[in-house]
Amino acid sequence: MMMVVMMMVVMMVVVMMILLDQVCTLAAPSSACMRSVDMTHVLRWRPPLAACDTALLYSVQFQGEFELMHLKGTWLNAPECQLIPHTRCDLTFDLGSDSDYNLRVRAQCGSELSAWTELSPPFNRRDTVLMAPAMSVTAVGDALQVTFAKLPLTAVVSVTVWKSGDELQAVVYTMPADQAVLHVAALQEGAEYCVRAQTVLDARIRSGSTDAECVFITGRPDGAWKRPTTVGVTVIAMAALLFAVFWSVVHCRPHACQSYFHKEPLPRSLDPDWDIQIQVSPEEAELYEPIHVSAAP
Template identity: 75%
Template sequence: MMMVMMVKMMMVVLLDFTNYVSTLPAPSSVSMKSVDMKHELKWSPLQAACSTAVLYSVQFQGEFELMVLNGRWVDAPECQLIPHTHCDLTFDLGSDSDYNLHVRAQCGSQRSPWTELSPPFNRRDTVLMAPEMTVTAVGDALHVTFAKLPLTAVVRVTVWKRGDELQATVYPMPAEQEVLLVPALQEGAEYCVRARTVLDTRIHSSSTDTECVSIAGRPDAAWKRTTAVTVTVVVMAALLFAVFWAAVHCRPHGCQTYLHKEPLPRSLEPDWDIQIPMSPEEAELCEPIHVSSAPSH
């Protein structure tokens, strides 16, 4: 009899405890805000009397948890017993699968039921904003700089010479690079740039405003050209002066000393002692003839 009474009392206490614990309402208005691959779960503050601060905890369940961990829910490490009504899940939702998410409140020893996000969230549903772009000309190149790019995204940068947009060149740049260098551009020309962020063929942001800058050339290019022209003129003037001075002041004997003529090799010397063989008859006909001039009167 005594044992039965004790069991009934324990049941009443447990029932009262269960009713006490379940009196805390669940969080409401659970939603996901995802911009540029930054995922933040939000909910409304708990409208219930609590003698201490209300704390919240968040769990997630993705494809890996469903298939490999047999449907297990995983605690979001940075969102356990937090006083805020928002939770950054950017680094927790690391795949393109659908994620189930839920949140609950706790007040002292009381815990509310879980409130689940509906529908599940997929990071492909993020909203991409036009990237923050800065364009500067450095020498004959363009430096295109970006800030706060989404994770895993690619930035497509379009560059063209003003007035020739049909010949534009598109440069894909991974988000972690942050700076794009476009070298060897035409000096004195003006180039225009615009960009947009792309996650895949279906997800892309709007384009930035077009920014145009002029290419002034390398900072030292003008100095180098001026120096080269000056050196060339000085060298040519010195050579002309040397030739003119030599032509005026060089005496024959002195010039022979500096302008020594090398003898030709024997193989190139002309042989003027040419003898033509003749027969005896031709030799008799070729007797020398002496011509004497008549005495003048």
């Protein structure tokens, strides 16, 4: 009886090993790691050492706190990273909360699947590395225009502005990352102002500060000369036009003037020599008799 039981156990172990060999004959990816900079999260790994006769493809899954606690440990497929040929997966839009995430990747060669390689330890997006923002500063009239390149979507930018030589009186402005441009108006004309900025996620996650950039405030752009210049050009143009008209009238030759200034005849209603004739009917004519007046002797 004991021998029969032992033989059955051995057979079960052999069957399980055969099944495992059929399911996971491909080596698993190795060295899974997360690189997260400015809230862009990219999972990377190394391909398995075994050769593959066809294209080697990879699939990635993630499991957050919600899936772990409320969905009985369910793993979700990363939609953009299923059967991909690359050894990297951008999970920026999949890891949408500040909880810990378990991540794993496996390889596939034809019908062969590798075991899952899990990231250790779990990843939390609060561990991202913030870089100093790319910033440019220009003077626009009596204002500063501070422009930033691509910023982390969930971050804010802290911008410090001060008059050169008076950094103790600096003013700090906070700007959401999606705004990208900050205007600081009503500054002193002719003075030099300096700007420094850093990216902030929360009280404990801050980037390094940019180098200070200083510019001079020039006042209203072109305002000091554009208006007088416009008025002067207008006056000169009008004077030239009047002079040309006066000169033309004075030096105009008779035949040339007649061709330029043609006299139109008066309408008949305004002609003083117009002979007005009133038609009188024969009956009315008989009512009038000539009266002869003779002078007294």
